Amino acid sequence: MPILATREELSDFLIKTERRAYKQALFSVRDEDTALDIIQDSMTKLTVKYAAKPVEELPLLYQRILQNTIRDYYRRQKTRSLWTTLFSAFTSNAPNKDQEDFDILETLQIKQESNFGKVPDAELERKQLIDLIEEAMKILPMRQREAFILRYWEEMSVAETAMIMNCSEGSVKTHCSRAVHTLATILREKGVK
Amino acid sequence: MSEHELGKKVSKLLDLSANENIKQSTLYRLQSARRAALENCQSMGAINSGSSSASFFYGRPEWQLYAGKLILLLAVLLVLMSITFSKLWDNDQNAIIDTMILADDLPIDAYLDNEFEKWLNSD
Numbered sequence: 241m242p243i244l245a246t247r248e249e250l251s252d253f254l255i256k257t258e259r260r261a262y263k264q265a266l267f268s269v270r271d272e273d274t275a276l277d278i279i280q281d282s283m284t285k286l287t288v289k290y291a292a293k294p295v296e297e298l299p300l301l302y303q304r305i306l307q308n309t310i311r312d313y314y315r316r317q318k319t320r321s322l323w324t325t326l327f328s329a330f331t332s333n334a335p336n337k338d339q340e341d342f343d344i345l346e347t348l349q350i351k352q353e354s355n356f357g358k359v360p361d362a363e364l365e366r367k368q369l370i371d372l373i374e375e376a377m378k379i380l381p382m383r384q385r386e387a388f389i390l391r392y393w394e395e396m397s398v399a400e401t402a403m404i405m406n407c408s409e410g411s412v413k414t415h416c417s418r419a420v421h422t423l424a425t426i427l428r429e430k431g432v433k
Numbered sequence: 434m435s436e437h438e439l440g441k442k443v444s445k446l447l448d449l450s451a452n453e454n455i456k457q458s459t460l461y462r463l464q465s466a467r468r469a470a471l472e473n474c475q476s477m478g479a480i481n482s483g484s485s486s487a488s489f490f491y492g493r494p495e496w497q498l499y500a501g502k503l504i505l506l507l508a509v510l511l512v513l514m515s516i517t518f519s520k521l522w523d524n525d526q527n528a529i530i531d532t533m534i535l536a537d538d539l540p541i542d543a544y545l546d547n548e549f550e551k552w553l554n555s556d
Contacts, residue, residue, distance in 0.1 A: 247471065247474060250471065250474065251467070251471055254467045254470065254471070255467065258463045258466075258467055259451040259452065259455060259460075259463070260447075260448075260451045262451075262455065262459070262463055263447065263450060263451045263455075272459060276459070276462050276463070276466060279463065279466055280466035280469065280470065283466055283467060283469075283470035284469070284470045284473050286470070287470045287471055287473055287474035288473050288474065291474045366449070369446060370446055370449055370450045370453070370454055371454075373443055373446045373447060373450065374450055374454070377447070388440065388443075389447075391440065392440035392441060392443065392444045393444045393447050393448075395444075416436075416440070417436060420436045420439050420440055420443075421436075423439065423443055424434075424439055
């Protein structure tokens, strides 16, 4: 019989997860207040609906809730801007790019005047690198970012990632590979080895 | 550098970002969000007694979380059933009266009543 999570275990889990979850939401929505709203929503859903689950199931459940909450936010945004985008869609002849085919490398503009590597202070270099990674995460396409974060940052298996993303394991591998390729290109352009 | 190695390297940087690169005000708000979420937690939990690994529920059982909704549903069903029953009862009563009117002769008292004769002649 599985042992159910106590309130303290739930609290510990949220303490351990909240920062990473906040960063994930921030990378996705690029707005601090909205990211915090998403975190509060996802935490509330977890504690209200799934508190009676075993503690080992919490990471997977919480990631699923978090990703769904982020997707819900995008859906709401899409609905809100439906009428304005509808009008522009009629006037524009440009084909609507599918996110799967979207190649970030074609649109990415790298600042050439980066002074990375020239600053002697290691702490500053590290800070610059962190900022660079954060910016790179923000410009990754949503599905690639989601796959990368779940696979490498949250250390979930391909199967678990596929379950959370509601796609095939093959798609997860493709998204991850593309994400790493893009990040590697950005880092290389910035002179990071 | 392989794909996996790069992924791990970026993950370490993301860990640093999550640990060092969040404003204090944001951390307070995260803490508040967590506390609010835990206050909403009203489901059952388990207290593990280490040696015996037995668990005791100190919260409400899971079915009680839905007790309110269940009671509401039962109440609605009860009201619907009573309305249906009363409609059927009215229909039965009307059918009985109609059958009596069509099948039975007038009671003898009707012929003795002068008012009834007046009423018949009035048409």
